[in-house]
Every structure is written in C-alpha cells, then in structure tokens.
Amino acid sequence: xxxxxxxxxxxxxxxxxxxxxxxxxxxxxxxxxxxxxxxxxxxxxxxxxxxxxxxxxxxxxxxxxxxxxxxxxxxxxxxxxxxxxxxxxxxxxxxxxxxxxxxxxxxxxxxxxxxxxxxxxxxxxxxxxxxxxxxxxxxxxxxxxxxxxxxxxxxxxxxxxxxxxxxxxxxxxxxxxxxxxxxxxxxxxxxxxxxxxxxxxxxxxxxxxxxxxxxxxxxxxxxxxxxxxxxxxxxxxxxxxxxxxxxxxxxxxxxxxxxxxxxxxxxxxxxxxxxxxxxxxxxxxxxxxxxxxxxxxxxxxxxxxxxxxxxxxxxxxxxxxxxxxxx
Amino acid sequence: xxxxxxxxxxxxxxxxxxxxxxxxxxxxxxxxxxxxxxxxxxxxxxxxxxxxxxxxxxxxxxxxxxxxxxxxxxxxxxxxxxxxxxxxxxxxxxxxxxxxxxxxxxxxxxxxxxxxxxxxxxxxxxxxxxxxxxxxxxxxxxxxxxxxxxxxxxxxxxxxxxxxxxxxxxxxxxxxxxxxxxxxxxxxxxxxxxxxxxxxxxxxxxxxxxxxxxxxxxxxxxxxxxxxxxxxxxxxxxxxxxxxxxxxxxxxxxxxxxxxxxxxxxxxxxxxxxxxxxxxxxxxxxxxxxxxxxxxxxxxxxxxxxxxxxxxxxxxxxxxxxxxxxx
Numbered sequence: 001x002x003x004x005x006x007x008x009x010x011x012x013x014x015x016x017x018x019x020x021x022x023x024x025x026x027x028x029x030x031x032x033x034x035x036x037x038x039x040x041x042x043x044x045x046x047x048x049x050x051x052x053x054x055x056x057x058x059x060x061x062x063x064x065x066x067x068x069x070x071x072x073x074x075x076x077x078x079x080x081x082x083x084x085x086x087x088x089x090x091x092x093x094x095x096x097x098x099x100x101x102x103x104x105x106x107x108x109x110x111x112x113x114x115x116x117x118x119x120x121x122x123x124x125x126x127x128x129x130x131x132x133x134x135x136x137x138x139x140x141x142x143x144x145x146x147x148x149x150x151x152x153x154x155x156x157x158x159x160x161x162x163x164x165x166x167x168x169x170x171x172x173x174x175x176x177x178x179x180x181x182x183x184x185x186x187x188x189x190x191x192x193x194x195x196x197x198x199x200x201x202x203x204x205x206x207x208x209x210x211x212x213x214x215x216x217x218x219x220x221x222x223x224x225x226x227x228x229x230x231x232x233x234x235x236x237x238x239x240x241x242x243x244x245x246x247x248x249x250x251x252x253x254x255x256x257x258x259x260x261x262x263x264x265x266x267x268x269x270x271x272x273x274x275x276x277x278x279x280x281x282x283x284x285x286x287x288x289x290x291x292x293x294x295x296x297x298x299x300x301x302x303x304x305x306x307x308x309x310x311x312x313x314x315x316x317x318x319x320x321x322x323x324x325x326x327x
Numbered sequence: 328x329x330x331x332x333x334x335x336x337x338x339x340x341x342x343x344x345x346x347x348x349x350x351x352x353x354x355x356x357x358x359x360x361x362x363x364x365x366x367x368x369x370x371x372x373x374x375x376x377x378x379x380x381x382x383x384x385x386x387x388x389x390x391x392x393x394x395x396x397x398x399x400x401x402x403x404x405x406x407x408x409x410x411x412x413x414x415x416x417x418x419x420x421x422x423x424x425x426x427x428x429x430x431x432x433x434x435x436x437x438x439x440x441x442x443x444x445x446x447x448x449x450x451x452x453x454x455x456x457x458x459x460x461x462x463x464x465x466x467x468x469x470x471x472x473x474x475x476x477x478x479x480x481x482x483x484x485x486x487x488x489x490x491x492x493x494x495x496x497x498x499x500x501x502x503x504x505x506x507x508x509x510x511x512x513x514x515x516x517x518x519x520x521x522x523x524x525x526x527x528x529x530x531x532x533x534x535x536x537x538x539x540x541x542x543x544x545x546x547x548x549x550x551x552x553x554x555x556x557x558x559x560x561x562x563x564x565x566x567x568x569x570x571x572x573x574x575x576x577x578x579x580x581x582x583x584x585x586x587x588x589x590x591x592x593x594x595x596x597x598x599x600x601x602x603x604x605x606x607x608x609x610x611x612x613x614x615x616x617x618x619x620x621x622x623x624x625x626x627x628x629x630x631x632x633x634x635x636x637x638x639x640x641x642x643x644x645x646x647x648x649x650x651x652x653x654x
Contacts, residue, residue, distance in 0.1 A: 034412040072411040073403075073422075080406035083473075084399040085361040091426055095400075098425025099418055101452050102536055102548075110545045122517050125428050125450035146410075190449050193524055199517065209429055218437045221429075 014059045015242040016195065019052065020232035020293075021045065021064040022248045025310060026100060033072060035103075042107035048310045050111060052317075053119055059195050063235065064104065065228040066096040066206030074145030089144065089177060090209050090221030097125055097205035105202055112200075121200040127186040127219070128208030128226050128234070134180035142179040142225050147172035178224040182231045186211065186219075188238040195239075207231040229293035237300040244297040244305040246290045251312045252323040253291060255281045265323045270298055273325045294325045302327050341386045342569040343522065346379065347559040347620075348372065348391040349575045352637060353427060360399060362430075369434035375637045377438060379644075380446055386522050390562065391431065392555040393423040393533030400426075401472030416471065416504060417536050417548030424452055424532035432529055439527075448527040454513040454546070455535030455553050455561070461507035467492075469506040469552050474499035505551040509558045513538065513546075515565040522566075534558040556620035564627040571624040571632040573617045578639045579650040580618060582608045592650045597625055600652045621652045629654050 023029070025045040031037040052060055070092055077086035087095070101123030112119040140163045148156070153164050153173045164173040185191070185204060194201050207226035211219050229246050236244040253265040255276055265276070273295055282288040287307075294305035308315075308322025316322030350356070352372040358364040379387055397419055404413035414422070428450030439446040467490045475483070480491050480500045491500040512518070512531060521528050534553035538546050556573050563571040580592040582603055592603070600622055609615040614634075621632035635642075635649025643649030 032412055035415050035418060072407075075411050076400075076403035076407040078407075079410065080399075080403040083406065084402050085359055087426065088362050091362060091429060094425040094429035095422040096425070098421040098423070098428075098452060099414065101425075102418060102421035102454070105452065106454075106538070106546050106548070113544060113546075120517070122514060123452035125425060125432065125452070127429070127433075187449060190447070190521075190526065194517075194521075197520055211433070217440060219433050219440075221433070 015057055016059045016061070016239060017052070017243045017245055018061050018063065018232055018236040018239070018241045019049070019245045020229055020247060021062060021104075021310075023065045023067050024249055025247065026064060026104060027068045029068065033068060038103055039107065042103050043111070045310065046104075046107040046111040048313070049108070050115060050117075051314050053112070053200060054115070054117065059198070060200060061191065061195060061235070061239075061241075062104070062108075062200070062202045063204040063228060063232040064100060064202070064206070066093065066100055069096045069100055070206060070225070071145060078146055088221060089223040089225065090211070093206045093209045093225070094125065097123070097209070100205055101202050108200065108202075119200045120198075121202060122194065123202045123205070124187055124191060124194065126191075126204045126208045127211045128182045128204065128231050129184040129186055130180040130210050130212055130222055130224060130226065131183050132212045132222070134178070136178040136180040136224070140176040140178050142177050143174040144177050144225060145175050147174055149173070179227060180210065180222075180224055182208065182226050182234040185231070185235045185238050188235060191235070192239055204228070204231050204235050227289045227293070229290050230296070233293035233297040233300075233305075236297050236303075240301060240303075241297075242303055244294060244303075245313070245316075246293060246305065246307045247310045247313065248287070248290060248307065249309060250287075251309050251321060253282065253287055253307055255279075257281065257283075257287070268323065268325045270295065270325070270327055273298075291325075298325055298327060342384055343386045343388070343566060344379070344570045344572055345388050345390065345559055345563040345566070345568045346376070346572045347556055347574060348389060348431075348637075350392045350394050351576055352574065353391060353431060354395045356395065360395065365430055366434065369430050370438070372637065373431075373434040373438040375640070376435070377442060377444075378641050380439070380527060381442070381444065386525070387527060388518065388522060388562070388566075388568075389431070389435075389527070389529045390531040390555060390559040391427060391529070391533070393420065393427055396423045396427055397533060397552070398472060405473055415548060416550040416552065417538070420533045420536045420552070421452065424450070424536070427532055428529050435527065435529075446527045447525075448529060449521065450529045450532070451514055451518060451521065453518075453530045453532065453535045454538045455509045455531065455558050456511040456513055457507040457537050457539055457549055457551060457553065458510050459539045459549070461505070463505040463507040463551070467503040467505050469504050470501040471504050471552060472502050474501055476500070506554060507537065507549075507551055509535065509553050509561040512558070512562045512565050515562060518562070519566055531555070531558050531562050554616045554620070556617045557623070560620035560624040560627075560632075563624050563630075567628060567630075568624075569630055571621060571630075572640070572643075573620060573632065573634045574637045574640065575614070575617060575634065576636060577614075578636045578648060580609065580614055580634055582606075584608065584610075584614070595650065595652050597622065597652070597654055600625075618652075625652055625654060 312321040639648040
C-alpha cells in the first residue's frame, strides 16, 4: 500500500466552450472531395481556430458534421455491395469519425506545433444515446446516400426494410432514415476527464454514432443519423459547458433571410429566439436545427449560445458579431 | 486563484498488460463479414476476455488488426472510384479504427455491464510514427486491396505511382505497399493518462495510422500499413508495460510446425527465441511478426511476452499454457 500526497493549484477556472464546425469547414461543397482538397480545408479551419486555442481563458472541445463524408461512404458501400457486405449506418458514422477525426486532428496538431503551442489534440470515438420511441422513427425525414432508380429501389426492398422517398426534382429515389433527438452523450464522462487534463478534444463527430439500449439492457447500434448541432448542444448540456458555439457559413441569424426586409439578429433572449423559430424564419435544412440546438442548450443550462461564421468567431466572443442567444 | 489539497492512496500497483487481438477475433475468415457475423464474433471475444478484466491485478489495453476490414474498404473505394474520390491508405486505416473500435467497444461494454462490472471502455484514434527512410519503402512487400487485371493495372498507373505485384497463383495483380517498423505511438501519453484513470482502452487499431514528420516539421499521413503486433510491442515499450500478450489461433509457438517432429515451445529466453526465429521456424505471414514483436518488447523492457490463443489466455497468465518469452 503506497500513500501519495499531491498539492496543486488551479488558475481561475477556465470557460468550457463546445465549438461545432460546419460541414464546409472540412469539405468544401464545391470541391470533389479529394484528400488534397480536404487537407487544405482542414488546415485553413485549424488556422482560423487558433485564437480560440491560444486564449488561456478557454477550454475547447471541437465537434463536427459528416454529411458529405457519410454520403460518399454510403455510395462506396452500395457500389461494392456485390463483393463486400455493406455496413449499417451506425457503423458508417463510426468510420467517418475515424476518417474526419484523423484529418482534423492532424491539421490541428500541425497548427499548434507551427505556433509553438503545447496543446495536444485527440479524437475520441463517441456514441450518442437515442430513444427508440422517438417520434422520428415513425416519420423518417433524413435523406442519406445515393439516388436510385425505381427498379433499384424495388430490388433493395426485397432484402431490406429501408424506406425511400422520391426526389421532387426527379433525380430518383433516396433512402430516408430517422433523425432522432440525442438523449445522452455516452462518452461525456470520458470527454470531461480529458478536458480536465487539458487535451483539445475532438468528439461527437457526425452527431455521434446512434445507439439505443435494448430490453436486454444491451447497447445496440441504430440505423439513424443525429443532427450534429443538437448532439453538440447535448454534449454542452451534459458537461455544463459555459458556451455553445455553432459555426456556419453566415455571420449571424436573420429574419426575412435574403428578402428585401432582411434583419440581422444580434442578441436574442429565449423568448425572442423561440418566437422567430416558431414563425419559421429559420429553414429546416440549415439555420433551423442550429437555433433549436442553441435554444435547448440555453434552456438546459442558463448559459449562452453563439451562432456565427468561423471568420467572425473572435469578434463574436467579444460580443461584436454573430447572434448571441441567452436567457 | 484556487488551491486544492488532494490526498489519495493507491493499492499495490497494477500490472499493465497490452493484449493484441488476432484478426479472427473480430471477423472469422470463413464468414462473409456481415455486421451480424462481426457482432457475434466480437461478443464471443469480449466474453473470453472477461477473466482478464475481472482480475483486479491487471490494467488492460486492447489492440487489434484490420486486415480483412481495410481490404474490404479498399474494394469499396475502388468500386466507387468513378463517383467518389478514393481515400489514401492512411485515411482508410483511420476509418477502420472507427469501424472496428465501435463494434469491439460495444461488445466489450455490454459484456462488462452483463457481468455487473464497473469497467468503462473507449476507443482512441491512434497514429503511429514511421521513419520515411525505413528500408521497407524501397522493398514494398505488403499486398493490400483487390486483385486487378493487367489492363486495370496499366490504367491505374497512368494517374498513380502505386506498385503492383503479380499473384503467383495467377489471380491477377495486387497493389503492394510498405510495411515499415513503428517508431513511436503518437498518442502513448494520452493512452497512459486514460489507463491511469482506469479506462479499458482500445487503441492502435490496425497497427495504427502511419504518419511521418516532414522537413517542415508537419505530421503527414503515409500510404503504408504497420504490423499490428509490432505496433502493439511499440506501445508496450513506450508505456513500459509489464506484459505483452499476443493472441492468435494456435495455443503456442512450435518448431517444425505441422511436421512429424513438431515441438511445442513453452518457455524461451531471448537467445533461444532469436535462434529459432533466425532458423526460419516462424512463417513470415503469421508467427514470424509475432515472435519478432515479442523479441523487441523483451529486449526493450526486460519484461515478458506471451504468445497464445484467446482460449488459453488465462492458463498462459498462470504459466501453464502458451509460449512465454523472457530475458
């Protein structure tokens, strides 16, 4: 039996920031998605994030989406399906966590090193619990993977209980899956331990690998996708983060977006944000889930959420850019 | 400024074991590789490992290979290459760390929970440093991915500087890549921190993502594969582990394997093991790298390595099965 006495001190407690990277931070939608293009995008993003990491007031956890990457992987699974058994969607999300995590982690560590910073980054595989009774499972809404012809769709339905939806623009049929709400970040405790040891953690990639708990009390994968902003808000709530920061390709939220009477939203309390949300100012495919994620985080914690672009991130933290949502 | 005083004690120090799982622990070579087959294989493996995790004398880190999985992923990349830019080998290894890590972690955590154990497992994305001057880069020896016809090979060579080798059995041409020696586990310090917090860590999947440091002092991915047993030995050396345990599909090493004068090897010192290795008793594709990994670990640390099957693991730890290699 060995006894240790350990004396240490902590500087004034750091602010914990959860920063959710938008899809185009890692794969420009205009690019083909070669590794060279993706590494270049990650290097630019890493450089833009440096002021955040250099500010010793902050502990930072990075999260990111995986829309284009998991789409590509589903196409690869499909094209090779006569030779290699396709993996279910949960396993595909896990694959993209490895893929994107590696590219982002490498870019981030190289940028830390270039600036002589001592930060060490890492990527933690992250599962996210969903509720198998979530209404999303009876209203499949999220299109994933390639377009199919009607004949291909009928062929697939012989062996799989997938659901398809016809594309309104006539591009064919696409599989639709559930996008349930995150209930709990399964690795939140581990992430918290890693942050306490000052690691710059990358986690909850692609919204996390969806899992549920069966009647036999077993963790099981779920063929679904979780919105990465909602999953980031859940992580921020689980860890009682000080701020949730959602990065996107516009500087802030707007009402009457892209209309002649467009108005920038700079500072919103919960009621104001909820009202604009209910009025339908934020589109379901882009700003909607970001505002919803911000609302949930502020409601759960009483802390503040920011929606802005990566270029305006530092100004937004000083309060001079972006949309700030608070109690 | 806040001061903390922290008093704690440690039980007699635990033994740190690095346990390398063989390929068939997670994907039976006789199966097609569906998710159902893979989950079933992982569940059996997890159950077989329980006595190890239940023994409070041990801290355990699991490593694993990715041969069949990265082979499948390369086929998927190839089949979809007209639609989706193929990823380089380092990114593919990262994808398999996510894929295999998720399946193994889920099986392991479910088995811990079933037995009422408090263990928490996690998967850490792991890069492994290699030396760009390793002689393996001028003698590409490791075949990866699908077989190609001569015409396909010539077509690929128009855009890529890959190397191919004709299959002696006439199945076509296969890409060959370097299999350099691991120099350092980039995340060894993080793994050590996680073990100190009692997490049951899964790391160095598939031998790790190969990286090198460029002249500009940048971490870069490398199109290569690292032997998972050598990478596990490197992790064991970096962490000064007490034991390296390499699990395979035979109970121990043999000389004159499968001949009438076959002899079980139960206890070898470094000289004996090196002599049998030099005499070519251990085949390059299977037992050779395992004995080499064991030799390197024992030479580097003075500690003991064990080569055995998962079924004989507990007997081997008691000294009554397997091949033990020591100073």
